[in-house]
Amino acid sequence: MTDRRGLLIILSSPSGAGKSTLAKQLMAWDPSLKFSVSATTRDPREGEVDKRDYFFVSEADFRKAVSQGEMLEHAHVFGNNYGSPKSPVEAAIGAGRDVLFDIDWQGAQQIRTSALGPYTLSIFILPPSIPELHRRLISRGQDTTETIAKRMRKSWDEISHWDGYDYVLVNDSLEETEEKLKTIIKAERMRVAQQPRLSDHVRRLQTEFEELK
Amino acid sequence: MTDRRGLLIILSSPSGAGKSTLAKQLMAWDPSLKFSVSATTRDPREGEVDKRDYFFVSEADFRKAVSQGEMLEHAHVFGNNYGSPKSPVEAAIGAGRDVLFDIDWQGAQQIRTSALGPYTLSIFILPPSIPELHRRLISRGQDTTETIAKRMRKSWDEISHWDGYDYVLVNDSLEETEEKLKTIIKAERMRVAQQPRLSDHVRRLQTEFEELK
Numbered sequence: 001m002t003d004r005r006g007l008l009i010i011l012s013s014p015s016g017a018g019k020s021t022l023a024k025q026l027m028a029w030d031p032s033l034k035f036s037v038s039a040t041t042r043d044p045r046e047g048e049v050d051k052r053d054y055f056f057v058s059e060a061d062f063r064k065a066v067s068q069g070e071m072l073e074h075a076h077v078f079g080n081n082y083g084s085p086k087s088p089v090e091a092a093i094g095a096g097r098d099v100l101f102d103i104d105w106q107g108a109q110q111i112r113t114s115a116l117g118p119y120t121l122s123i124f125i126l127p128p129s130i131p132e133l134h135r136r137l138i139s140r141g142q143d144t145t146e147t148i149a150k151r152m153r154k155s156w157d158e159i160s161h162w163d164g165y166d167y168v169l170v171n172d173s174l175e176e177t178e179e180k181l182k183t184i185i186k187a188e189r190m191r192v193a194q195q196p197r198l199s200d201h202v203r204r205l206q207t208e209f210e211e212l213k
Numbered sequence: 214m215t216d217r218r219g220l221l222i223i224l225s226s227p228s229g230a231g232k233s234t235l236a237k238q239l240m241a242w243d244p245s246l247k248f249s250v251s252a253t254t255r256d257p258r259e260g261e262v263d264k265r266d267y268f269f270v271s272e273a274d275f276r277k278a279v280s281q282g283e284m285l286e287h288a289h290v291f292g293n294n295y296g297s298p299k300s301p302v303e304a305a306i307g308a309g310r311d312v313l314f315d316i317d318w319q320g321a322q323q324i325r326t327s328a329l330g331p332y333t334l335s336i337f338i339l340p341p342s343i344p345e346l347h348r349r350l351i352s353r354g355q356d357t358t359e360t361i362a363k364r365m366r367k368s369w370d371e372i373s374h375w376d377g378y379d380y381v382l383v384n385d386s387l388e389e390t391e392e393k394l395k396t397i398i399k400a401e402r403m404r405v406a407q408q409p410r411l412s413d414h415v416r417r418l419q420t421e422f423e424e425l426k
Binding site for chain 2: 126127129130131134152155156159160162163165166167168169170180183184186187188190191192195198199201202204205206208209211212
């Protein structure tokens with residue numbers, strides 16, 4: 001009997017497109033999902049908790065982790081480093097749990113081209129419109145006007161990589177997008193490669209077939 | 214703007230595993246689906262209607278169609294020929310409609326390795342058990358004991374090719390299997406390759422982004 005290896009489920013989108021809310025909804029829907037907490041060198045924002053929202057690390061520790069191959073992917077965004085620590089992901093997928101990543105296109109590309117590429121399922125969330133994206137960034141009230149302008153430029157950079165993903169959704173409605181994400185995850189789990197235990201079922205059918213003759 | 218090309222959705226299973234019932238349920242669920250009516254040289258069974266259940270053709274006409282490349286796939290089963298006429302499939306997928314095939318592993322393999330391979334989505338339905346499959350074949354009362362024995366041998370041949378398919382389902386309950394099939398089809402339609410019109414959406418986002426600056 002071969003046990004199932006978990007999937008790496010990557011969600012990417014420009015900020016403000018609803019990705020973090022959707023990730024939280026998926027985690028609530030399926031407690032077997034493991035969220036990949038990123039490491040970052042940026043300072044915590046108000047309300048952010050170390051090890052839950054991010055692993056807040058020093059520049060030196062981040063570089064050391066990268067040089068020792070402990071990051072599955074890493075990217076430099078707005079002067080800060082972000083990365084996905086490898087060991088929690090390997091432990092989870094080894095135990096058959098799917099891991100959810102909330103990362104940008106650079107990270108997605110690195111994971112897709114890594115040894116774990118074949119276990120990856122990547123989904124890009126597009127905003128319904130740019131004015132709507134802009135509105136959402138302003139209304140969440142987290143950023144200065146300057147930061148919002150920077151995020152908008154980064155948003156376009158992010159959006160321009162939409163077609164490197166397996167699936168793409170336009171987030172017109174959070175409820176519908178959540179349903180679509182669940183549909184994709186449920187379907188992917190029905191792929192032959194995701195059901196190694198089916199070999200046991202087929203062997204049992206073979207035995208039953210021999211007995212029938 | 215590029216229009217969507219339909220998918221070739223292949224359902225295979227040993228006879229008695231519920232495939233035909235499931236195909237009917239899918240057709241009722243989504244009227245945009247086109248069922249690929251097979252051509253066959255065997256005689257019609259009671260209740261079967263020409264052009265609806267099969268295209269009943271002569272041996273000579275069948276061979277001629279194959280030699281003229283008019284069959285997408287064809288197979289010889291129990292002394293009869295079966296094949297999928299190519300032109301209705303091409304017309305449907307060209308118009309963006311998905312086509313549903315109820316064919317065996319030989320046909321599935323031929324389509325998968327054809328030029329239409331990249332547009333193919335294949336699903337194998339496994340029976341919960343061989344005694345159950347045997348029971349279903351007997352209870353539908355269509356066949357003689359001898360034919361049932363022949364079908365059971367063919368069943369094993371069919372089952373042994375389960376792992377060449379994209380998705381595999383064990384048909385424990387028709388309702389659940391129907392839901393799973395719908396989930397797979399809905400998810401596959403969200404793949405980037407299945408949504409060529411998204412390029413238009415992204416171009417619109419780009420224009421909006423330029424206007425914002």
